[in-house]
Amino acid sequence: MDKLFKEYNEKLPANIITSLKEKMPKNISSANVKKIFELTLKEYETSKVEAGECVGLVAAESIGEPSTQMTLNTFHFAGVSEMNITTGLPRIIEILDARKKISTPMMEIYLKPPYSKGKDIKKIAQSIKETTLKDMTKEFLINIAELSIEVVLDPKSTKEFGVTDTVVSKTLQKSIKGYSIRKSGDNKITLKAKGKDVSLNEIYKTKEKIKGVYLKGIKGITQVLPIKRENEFMIITAGTNLKDILKLDKVDQTRTITNDIFEIYNVFGIEAARQSIIGEVYKVIENQGLNVDIRHIMLVADTMSVTGMIRGISRYGVVSGKASVLARASFETPLKHIIEASLTGEIDNLSSVVENVMLNQPVPVGTGLPGLITKVK
Amino acid sequence: MGEQMTEVYLNGKFVGDVENSSSFVKNIIDERRKGKLTSNLNVFHDEKNNEVLLESSKGRVRRPLIVVKEGKALLTEKHVEQLEKNEIGWSDLIQHGIIEFLDASEEENALVSFNEEELTPEHTHLELSPLDIMGLATSLVPYGNFNQSTRLNAGSKNQKQALGFYAANFAVRMDMDVNLLNTPQMPIVQSIIHEISDYHKHPSGQNVVIAIMSYEGYNMEDAIIINKSSIERGMGRSTYYRPALAEELRYSGGLIDEVSIPDKDVRGYKSEKDYRYLEGDGIIYPEAKVNEGDVVIGKTSPPRFLSSLDEYNLTSNTRRESSVSLRHGEKGVVDFVMITENSEGNKLVQVRMRDERIPEIGDKFTSRHGQKGVIGLILPQTDMPFSASGIVPDILFSPHGIPSRMTISHLIEMMAGKMGCLAGRTIDGTTFNSENETEVRKELLSLGFKENGEETMYNGKSGKIFKAKIFIGNMYYLKLKHMVANKIHSRARGPIQLLTRQPTEGRAKEGGLRLGEMEKDTFVAHGTSLLLKERFDSDRTVVPVCESCGFAGFHDHYKNRAFCPVCGENVEINDIEISYAFKLLIDEMKSLCIYPKMILENKY
Numbered sequence: 013m014d015k016l017f018k019e020y021n022e023k024l025p026a027n028i029i030t031s032l033k034e035k036m037p038k039n040i041s042s043a044n045v046k047k048i049f050e051l052t053l054k055e056y057e058t059s060k061v062e063a064g065e066c067v068g069l070v071a072a073e074s075i076g077e078p079s080t081q082m083t084l085n086t087f088h089f090a091g092v093s094e095m096n097i098t099t100g101l102p103r104i105i106e107i108l109d110a111r112k113k114i115s116t117p118m119m120e121i122y123l124k125p126p127y128s129k130g131k132d133i134k135k136i137a138q139s140i141k142e143t144t145l146k147d148m149t150k151e152f153l154i155n156i157a158e159l160s161i162e163v164v165l166d167p168k169s170t171k172e173f174g175v176t177d178t179v180v181s182k183t184l185q186k187s188i189k190g191y192s193i194r195k196s197g198d199n200k201i202t203l204k205a206k207g208k209d210v211s212l213n214e215i216y217k218t219k220e221k222i223k224g225v226y227l228k229g230i231k232g233i234t235q236v237l238p239i240k241r242e243n244e245f246m247i248i249t250a251g252t253n254l255k256d257i258l259k260l261d262k263v264d265q266t267r268t269i270t271n272d273i274f275e276i277y278n279v280f281g282i283e284a285a286r287q288s289i290i291g292e293v294y295k296v297i298e299n300q301g302l303n304v305d306i307r308h309i310m311l312v313a314d315t316m317s318v319t320g321m322i323r324g325i326s327r328y329g330v331v332s333g334k335a336s337v338l339a340r341a342s343f344e345t346p347l348k349h350i351i352e353a354s355l356t357g358e359i360d361n362l363s364s365v366v367e368n369v370m371l372n373q374p375v376p377v378g379t380g381l382p383g384l385i386t387k388v389k
Numbered sequence: 390m391g392e393q394m395t396e397v398y399l400n401g402k403f404v405g406d407v408e409n410s411s412s413f414v415k416n417i418i419d420e421r422r423k424g425k426l427t428s429n430l431n432v433f434h435d436e437k438n439n440e441v442l443l444e445s446s447k448g449r450v451r452r453p454l455i456v457v458k459e460g461k462a463l464l465t466e467k468h469v470e471q472l473e474k475n476e477i478g479w480s481d482l483i484q485h486g487i488i489e490f491l492d493a494s495e496e497e498n499a500l501v502s503f504n505e506e507e508l509t510p511e512h513t514h515l516e517l518s519p520l521d522i523m524g525l526a527t528s529l530v531p532y533g534n535f536n537q538s539t540r541l542n543a544g545s546k547n548q549k550q551a552l553g554f555y556a557a558n559f560a561v562r563m564d565m566d567v568n569l570l571n572t573p574q575m576p577i578v579q580s581i582i583h584e585i586s587d588y589h590k591h592p593s594g595q596n597v598v599i600a601i602m603s604y605e606g607y608n609m610e611d612a613i614i615i616n617k618s619s620i621e622r623g624m625g626r627s628t629y630y631r632p633a634l635a636e637e638l639r640y641s642g643g644l645i646d647e648v649s650i651p652d653k654d655v656r657g658y659k660s661e662k663d664y665r666y667l668e669g670d671g672i673i674y675p676e677a678k679v680n681e682g683d684v685v686i687g688k689t690s691p692p693r694f695l696s697s698l699d700e701y702n703l704t705s706n707t708r709r710e711s712s713v714s715l716r717h718g719e720k721g722v723v724d725f726v727m728i729t730e731n732s733e734g735n736k737l738v739q740v741r742m743r744d745e746r747i748p749e750i751g752d753k754f755t756s757r758h759g760q761k762g763v764i765g766l767i768l769p770q771t772d773m774p775f776s777a778s779g780i781v782p783d784i785l786f787s788p789h790g791i792p793s794r795m796t797i798s799h800l801i802e803m804m805a806g807k808m809g810c811l812a813g814r815t816i817d818g819t820t821f822n823s824e825n826e827t828e829v830r831k832e833l834l835s836l837g838f839k840e841n842g843e844e845t846m847y848n849g850k851s852g853k854i855f856k857a858k859i860f861i862g863n864m865y866y867l868k869l870k871h872m873v874a875n876k877i878h879s880r881a882r883g884p885i886q887l888l889t890r891q892p893t894e895g896r897a898k899e900g901g902l903r904l905g906e907m908e909k910d911t912f913v914a915h916g917t918s919l920l921l922k923e924r925f926d927s928d929r930t931v932v933p934v935c936e937s938c939g940f941a942g943f944h945d946h947y948k949n950r951a952f953c954p955v956c957g958e959n960v961e962i963n964d965i966e967i968s969y970a971f972k973l974l975i976d977e978m979k980s981l982c983i984y985p986k987m988i989l990e991n992k993y
Contacts, residue, residue: 064916065916066913066914066916069910069913069914070914072910073910073914350978350983354978354983354984359988365913369909369921369925370968370970370971370974371967371968371971372922372925372926372928372929372966372967372968372971373922373967374918374919374921374922375913375918375921375922376918377913377916377918378913378915378916378917378918379916379917379918379919380916380918380919380922381918
């Protein structure tokens with residue numbers, strides 16, 4: 013029997029073989045096993061896509077049609093700190109266009125035990141969140157007479173974040189130039205301008221600047237929300253920084269993900285990015301209660317990532333890579349393509365659908381694909 | 390510090406401060422009601438922003454309300470009596486402060502009661518009538534308060550499109566594209582607005598017997614089934630009027646159009662048959678039955694370009710034919726001919742055509758409750774279901790139209806209409822103020838019918854009794870102006886555009902029906918490549934392409950051989966089938982100094 017399995021290993025995909033193995037009755041004759049394999053192979057071969065099938069267009073229609081029914085929903089978390097995430101059509105457009113800056117970056121951070129059981133979950137979440145001076149300050153005062161800024165820290169939040177006033181003044185010293193910084197009492201820090209002729213306007217600008225001084229946590233993570241999902245504690249964040257999060261040893265590196273495809277591409281590479289495109293698009297479609305076969309999405313993700321980089325389905329991405337001038341010109345910015353083609357002397361081989369529709373020729377798809385040659389006597 | 394001062398603005402301009410704002414506002418309103426201040430003035434006390442805004446400018450929307458004092462309306466029975474006797478008028482009521490007009494902002498300070506019974510001491514105003522919240526057309530919907538608002542909207546919109554008796558002087562008018570219902574009636578179930586608006590002078594519907602039931606599926610998806618005999622008796626017949634006009638335009642050089650029967654040597658002469666109805670003056674005679682293509686007004690125009698070429702022209706008469714004829718698919722009878730002069734002193738001929746429109750499959754009808762539908766089947770009376778008393782409905786309406794739309798008024802009108810029809814009187818169905826539905830039911834019972842309006846009915850084809858009782862009644866039905874005769878359109882061959890050689894667009898130009906971008910995709914997705922090519926063949930052309938330069942050549946019919954304008958005769962030229970649109974694209978590129986070279990090769 014093992015010999016048979018080996019024989020069909022190359023003809024059938026691995027997951028079909030394994031499921032066959034599981035479901036195979038215990039005492040079965042090898043002749044019957046062979047029969048099963050033959051039937052499976054036959055079924056497998058017939059369910060393959062025929063040559064000349066217009067898979068791209070079918071995928072486009074299969075994703076495009078349900079998209080028209082999507083609502084412009086944003087999804088809200090009913091949590092302490094409200095977060096909303098773009099879903100629906102805007103999100104799909106965002107993914108397929110391969111935007112570098114997505115509108116709601118988000119991470120799902122899984123933790124290693126015992127933290128996944130809820131140990132210190134709030135503390136961990138808090139430590140991940142990017143904290144700036146603004147978050148732990150009661151007030152910023154400007155002393156016009158002395159040209160100085162007084163930062164009054166909130167003792168409550170300094171304790172919560174585990175930052176002391178000394179640390180704060182040290183960080184400030186590092187990041188702000190041209191001011192003498194000293195602790196002027198409990199939870200008070202004074203910044204005094206070094207120069208004599210510093211205008212009030214400049215002081216005001218510095219005040220705004222020190223509000224954003226980074227103190228603790230991971231850069232880019234603006235909000236954190238610890239939640240419990242299927243008996244496991246995890247953290248959802250607004251803002252992403254996959255690289256730095258993965259460095260934390262409390263984090264389960266194998267499952268933690270971000271919804272920023274480019275970040276995944278930079279950290280894990282193109283294969284992971286492709287998987288992420290599939291996952292993200294499928295999540296949206298599933299969320300809307302629509303039903304699209306995952307293979308359509310896989311095809312789209314494949315075209316987006318074949319070159320080893322992520323290209324959007326846009327005039328700068330996939331379309332710019334088309335071989336035919338006419339096809340490119342018929343999509344967007346026709347003048348640009350025609351001028352370029354005439355300058356470089358491009359040749360259009362009329363090898364795809366759009367060009368042939370324009371010329372009223374049979375499109376090389378389906379019945380238009382095979383050529384018949386008859387011997388003329 | 391005392392009380393904060395309130396800022397006062399008149400027509401948006403600051404005029405001063407007052408100390409006690411509420412008494413100030415009260416004073417102004419009192420003075421206005423006494424007639425000492427103009428009734429155009431409105432006050433808005435904005436307590437939130439501590440402002441008093443006075444407005445007397447024009448362009449504000451205002452509405453009348455009855456003033457209420459201490460929970461009592463100032464308009465009393467006495468006033469109504471006086472009004473009825475014509476002793477006082479509307480302006481008197483306004484002068485005495487009994488009725489006042491509020492604008493949008495003063496309404497913010499008012500508490501308006503809907504009914505007199507609901508008045509409390511807090512109320513400041515009372516609606517003249519609860520019907521006031523609706524417009525004219527909406528008030529014409531009977532029992533409207535039983536409906537969802539969207540249905541009222543739809544119902545009133547449909548009424549605006551109904552055919553009726555739009556003007557009594559229609560016979561001497563030259564309106565474009567108008568319809569007249571041949572036998573309009575007043576509704577049995579009315580609202581007071583029907584009376585107020587003199588609806589009997591311009592009714593727009595007919596009372597029909599309607600049964601709510603299905604019939605072999607011909608009334609699904611909002612269709613209705615109509616009794617053929619009802620149509621033959623004249624139900625839903627209308628007349629469509631359309632004028633044709635021709636003007637004797639004057640051109641430079643003293644040339645002028647001429648209304649006359651065109652001579653045979655005129656450029657663009659049609660055929661003798663087309664001019665057969667024209668009388669000596671070139672105009673058709675009244676009561677002529679015309680069909681598509683027939684000339685209604687014969688006219689010729691002077692030649693378009695009066696140039697020096699005239700000398701070389703062999704034909705002396707180059708006047709153009711510019712007659713007015715009936716368009717594709719039109720027919721009718723000439724109703725009225727008029728010859729006048731227009732404001733420029735040119736001779737103007739107007740001919741009005743009339744066409745009787747008998748209801749046919751696809752014509753649109755509606756009740757007054759937003760329950761519109763098209764005729765799905767015209768059924769002979771012999772096949773129509775009938776009731777025990779022998780009543781045969783005019784219309785069969787599908788029951789599926791009711792639950793999702795929740796037009797209860799539709800059902801009540803049917804019942805009230807049935808009752809009114811039997812009792813020989815009209816029913817008041819004014820929204821919020823109608824005859825009680827239960828009273829209607831009782832009266833129906835006393836007339837010997839089931840109080841819920843249902844009746845035992847028999848299948849018209851088999852004569853067998855229906856197991857279910859059928860809800861049947863009378864209601865007012867309207868014929869809408871959308872008739873298939875004006876919309877039906879198909880094309881196999883026809884006119885094409887000059888530039889692109891593609892079919893023209895639109896029914897008026899006998900155009901094609903576009904197979905669009907998305908329809909194209911379906912062909913591609915099916916892989917029916919050659920079928921797709923055939924569909925897009927409408928502008929195909931065969932172009933001889935020069936193998937050496939890649940330009941389109943042409944065929945020299947004298948020598949019967951292809952010729953390339955660039956390379957001459959001694960090159961290989963092959964015929965290539967492409968779309969004319971692509972040939973145009975290539976030509977356009979050439980005009981932009983781009984060299985689009987066609988490289989030919991064998992496909993296989």
